Amino acid sequence: VQLVESGGGLVQAGGSLRLSCAASGRTFSIYAMAWFRQGPGKEREFVARIHWVGGITWYSDSVKGRFTISRDKAKNTVYLQMSSLNPEDTAIYYCASDHTVRSSASNSDYDYWGQGTQVTVSS
Numbered sequence: 001v002q003l004v005e006s007g008g009g010l011v012q013a014g015g016s017l018r019l020s021c022a023a024s025g026r027t028f029s030i031y032a033m034a035w036f037r038q039g040p041g042k043e044r045e046f047v048a049r050i051h052w053v054g055g056i057t058w059y060s061d062s063v064k065g066r067f068t069i070s071r072d073k074a075k076n077t078v079y080l081q082m083s084s085l086n087p088e089d090t091a092i093y094y095c096a097s098d099h100t101v102r103s104s105a106s107n108s109d110y111d112y113w114g115q116g117t118q119v120t121v122s123s
Contacts, residue, residue: 001025001112003095008117011085015121019080021095021114032098033071033078036107037091037119044094046105048080058103063089085121092116 007019023030034049048069049058057069068081078095096110104110 003114005114005117010120016083023076039091
């Protein structure tokens, strides 16, 4: 499976941005997709997850109510709509796919990763 993120950029605090992640290859085996992020000097952290078939979503507390994860199965694409952005959201954002039936926020449980897209929020 190949994952390609897009949509990152520079935005002012309070602004919005939408990230996309296009999947190709053995997409039929995807159980869930997720977004992670890694800020400067920080470890990679879970942001949001969506079950590919049922669409059930799960968010970290730090983004709940501000970010929305969604997917378009016909396009094999997952999105992350980010609103009310603040400088603490500055990070490289990665999408990842999980091919096992489980619910996990641990990056070690994800099988494939994109190259990441930079999001910078200015104050």
